[in-house]
Amino acid sequence: MKFARYFIRTGLAVIIIMVIAIGVLCYQDGLNPLDAIFPGKLSTESFHVLPNEIEKIDGLERFDRVVVDGNSETVQELYQRVSDEAKKLPDVFIDIFNKSGFKLVISDNVYKYTRKHVPDGFYLGGVTQEHGSDKRIVLFPVQGDRTSLYHEFGHVLVSVYEMEKETLPVIWEHDYKGTVALTGEYAGAGADECWAEAFRFMLQNMDNPTAMAKAEALMPVSYLCFQRFIEYGEEQEAA
Structure with missing residues (x-):
């Protein structure tokens, strides 16, 4: 005994x-510890985890899963900026994000989520990560007039629709030069970044006919993909 x-x-x-x-x-x-024990289960629960110092605001209410990791003034400002940008996201993209099990993380701790130290003179605005069933966009403070929310949503679509297999090579072939000309050199870092920057540009300029005409002319494949997503959203609303 x-x-x-x-x-x-x-x-x-x-x-x-x-x-x-x-x-x-x-x-x-x-990560979520339960995912290490029971991998592969799609996250369907809803939660908004905020420090006591940060007051919940309405801009992110459409997201099922939000984590604010940190309570510094920088994080609070980022939370507000992301909330403002999220209000402009069409429902179709929020629905794809939620139904695919992604969560949105807002933090100023780059090393915690990337295990990398950002060199002086550079910044990392965000990352899209997948660890088994734990899928997330992590947004970090940035310099400039926008966060990386829209850009990272482009990466989410690549993951959900497996665009890297067929769509991204076509985008890279036909849109590379035009996307760099319209959005900047970072679009030339690879096919996935080319699409993410094109997507970001079109989200930001949806209500700007002149900018969208440039997108159609310089990024024709990305433009068609973007319009198809918008049409899909309209079809879902009408159903």
Whole structure:
């Protein structure tokens, strides 16, 4: 009996240590510990996790899953800016984001989510990450007049619709030069960034006929993809 009790106590201790270790690793990576134990389950729960110092505002109410990681003034300002930009997102893109199990994270801790130190003179506005069923956009403070929200949404669409297989190569072939000319050099970093920058430009300029005419002329494939998403949203609303 003593041996059995010792075995049980030892076994429980090992399990507890493993759970703690998983929790620590997941915290460091910003992951959900349950996903490490039960991988592959699509996140369907809804939550908005904010520090007490940050007051919830309405701009992100359409997102099912939001985490504000940090309570500094910089994070609070970023939260406000992201909320303002999110109000302009068509419902179709929010629906795709939510139904695909993504969550939105707002933080100023770049190293926690990327394990990288950003060199002086550079900044990282955001990343789109997938760790099993834990899928997220992480947005960081940026310099300039916009966040990386729209750009990262472009990456979400690539993931959800597997655009890298057929669509991105065509975009890269036909839109590369025009996208760089219209949005800047970063669009030339690769096919995925080319699309993300084209998508960002069109989201920002949806109500600007002149800018959209330039998009159609210089980024014809990206423009057609974007319009198809908008049409899909209109079809869903009419159904």
